[in-house]
Amino acid sequence: MKALDELTFDNRFARLGDAFSTHVLPEPLDEPRLVVASDAAMALLDLDPAVAETPVFAELFGGHKLWAEAEPRAMVYSGHQFGSYNPQLGDGRGLLLGEVYNRAGEHWDLHLKGAGQTPYSRMGDGRAVLRSSIREFLASEALHALGIPSSRALCVIGSSTPVWREKQERGAMVLRLAHSHIRFGHFEYFYYTKKPEQQAELAEHVLKLHFPECQEQPEPYLAMFREVVERNAELIAKWQAYGFCHGVMNTDNMSILGITFDFGPFAFLDDFDAHFVCNHSDHEGRYSFSNQVPIGQWNLSALAQALTPFISVDALKETLGLYLPLYQAHYLDLMRRRLGLTTAEDDDQQLVERLLQLMQNSSVDYTLFFRRLGDEPAAHALARLRDDFVDMLGFDAWADAYKARVARNGEYSEAQRRARMHAVNPLYILRNYLAQNAITAAESGDYSEVRRLHEVLSKPFEEQPGMEQYAQRPPDWGKHLEISCSS
Numbered sequence: 001m002k003a004l005d006e007l008t009f010d011n012r013f014a015r016l017g018d019a020f021s022t023h024v025l026p027e028p029l030d031e032p033r034l035v036v037a038s039d040a041a042m043a044l045l046d047l048d049p050a051v052a053e054t055p056v057f058a059e060l061f062g063g064h065k066l067w068a069e070a071e072p073r074a075m076v077y078s079g080h081q082f083g084s085y086n087p088q089l090g091d092g093r094g095l096l097l098g099e100v101y102n103r104a105g106e107h108w109d110l111h112l113k114g115a116g117q118t119p120y121s122r123m124g125d126g127r128a129v130l131r132s133s134i135r136e137f138l139a140s141e142a143l144h145a146l147g148i149p150s151s152r153a154l155c156v157i158g159s160s161t162p163v164w165r166e167k168q169e170r171g172a173m174v175l176r177l178a179h180s181h182i183r184f185g186h187f188e189y190f191y192y193t194k195k196p197e198q199q200a201e202l203a204e205h206v207l208k209l210h211f212p213e214c215q216e217q218p219e220p221y222l223a224m225f226r227e228v229v230e231r232n233a234e235l236i237a238k239w240q241a242y243g244f245c246h247g248v249m250n251t252d253n254m255s256i257l258g259i260t261f262d263f264g265p266f267a268f269l270d271d272f273d274a275h276f277v278c279n280h281s282d283h284e285g286r287y288s289f290s291n292q293v294p295i296g297q298w299n300l301s302a303l304a305q306a307l308t309p310f311i312s313v314d315a316l317k318e319t320l321g322l323y324l325p326l327y328q329a330h331y332l333d334l335m336r337r338r339l340g341l342t343t344a345e346d347d348d349q350q351l352v353e354r355l356l357q358l359m360q361n362s363s364v365d366y367t368l369f370f371r372r373l374g375d376e377p378a379a380h381a382l383a384r385l386r387d388d389f390v391d392m393l394g395f396d397a398w399a400d401a402y403k404a405r406v407a408r409n410g411e412y413s414e415a416q417r418r419a420r421m422h423a424v425n426p427l428y429i430l431r432n433y434l435a436q437n438a439i440t441a442a443e444s445g446d447y448s449e450v451r452r453l454h455e456v457l458s459k460p461f462e463e464q465p466g467m468e469q470y471a472q473r474p475p476d477w478g479k480h481l482e483i484s485c486s487s
Contacts, residue, residue, distance in 0.1 A: 001048035009069035021073035027116025029159035032062025074118035079185030079252025090120025151261035185252035191306035231258025237330035243269035265483035272359035374421025426460035433478025
């Protein structure tokens with residue numbers, strides 16, 4: 001394992017120059033201290049987990065020290081925010097400290113969020129607060145553990161630095177890892193500012209470093225766009241299958257790699273609600289749970305517009321047409337697995353839709369329903385779950401159809417069914433009230449709950465003795481927490 005001073009830097013994005021980013025040094029936090037660190041994320045950099053407890057760790061990721069080889073840059077980009085184009089955004093509180101590569105040859109961005117003002121802060125202070133930093137850390141690592149593509153989070157560093165939002169809070173920094181932090185908005189920025197040379201340089205950079213297999217295709221940029229469409233179709237299918245709401249699907253928050261990042265007012269569904277809006281600033285429900293699918297297509301269309309200098313309009317339209325069929329195929333495959341089905345039948349989509357409508361009408365806990373369905377033989381599980389539904393006759397009809405479907409699925413033991421279903425149906429998810437409990441404790445200086453919750457969420461499919469409280473339905477107050485973009 002490596003020590004902190006043994007990281008190997010290769011700052012490829014910084015070498016693109018000042019048209020793409022601005023050199024900025026992080027602003028140090030007062031009295032930096034470790035809140036939580038991810039051993040799994042540290043392993044991506046070949047780091048010894050023990051270094052997280054050393055003073056230099058908090059100093060490095062609290063803005064006090066910097067590697068000589070690092071070259072911190074604030075990236076410039078634009079994007080469509082709630083459907084309206086904003087011509088210049090950029091890293092207003094984040095810095096790309098540099099890119100490092102591990103022993104396996106993988107490159108990872110070290111991106112520090114909450115690092116202070118940059119030229120793109122737009123009158124903001126460039127800071128992040130402890131609560132939002134904890135939420136992003138927990139979400140990044142929890143999504144990864146669920147098998148949902150996501151940026152990773154190495155650590156959260158707390159401080160005594162005062163930061164004003166709706167009230168005075170404490171500043172913090174979260175260190176994010178990703179193979180790239182390039183977003184749809186990077187391409188939009190150079191397209192709408194009419195800078196074709198820089199746009200071509202960006203496109204070549206992304207193609208060469210992140211989609212090298214596409215270089216062998218007759219039309220490399222079209223092949224790259226198709227890959228972006230496919231990755232986003234699969235990503236959003238996983239969001240929908242596991243009840244994850246991003247909350248702010250602006251094009252500047254969409255990764256060119258098709259991963260989840262830029263966590264703001266996200267939430268996992270508690271009771272199933274297709275119309276759930278997790279961002280209380282989203283008054284029109286643009287980014288509601290059910291709208292994530294069409295918004296994904298809308299965002300890909302915005303990217304396609306920015307790629308018209310490289311790809312014909314007809315080819316872009318044809319490729320965009322793949323999104324919904326790919327999404328539907330991925331989603332239905334995931335939902336079959338969640339229902340314990342290993343074969344496909346034409347009526348499976350209707351079976352899923354009928355179940356979700358029944359859950360919607362009865363406020364059924366989305367995560368626990370699927371987990372409990374796999375706890376016992378189908379008939380026994382359904383008998384227990386029946387009491388959660390208001391329309392019992394409707395549920396009985398669905399249950400009969402489901403039992404018949406399970407009977408046609410092929411022969412297997414109940415132990416195999418349970419193992420297969422529990423491998424895809426989590427017992428533990430990052431519910432808002434659990435995050436809030438951890439944040440409340442951390443704000444009083446107790447980081448043990450953040451660390452315990454992170455540990456539980458790192459193994460979401462495994463029943464963990466003594467952790468039953470993390471697998472409960474939320475209390476009433478926990479279902480109505482308002483989460484905003486303010487962080």
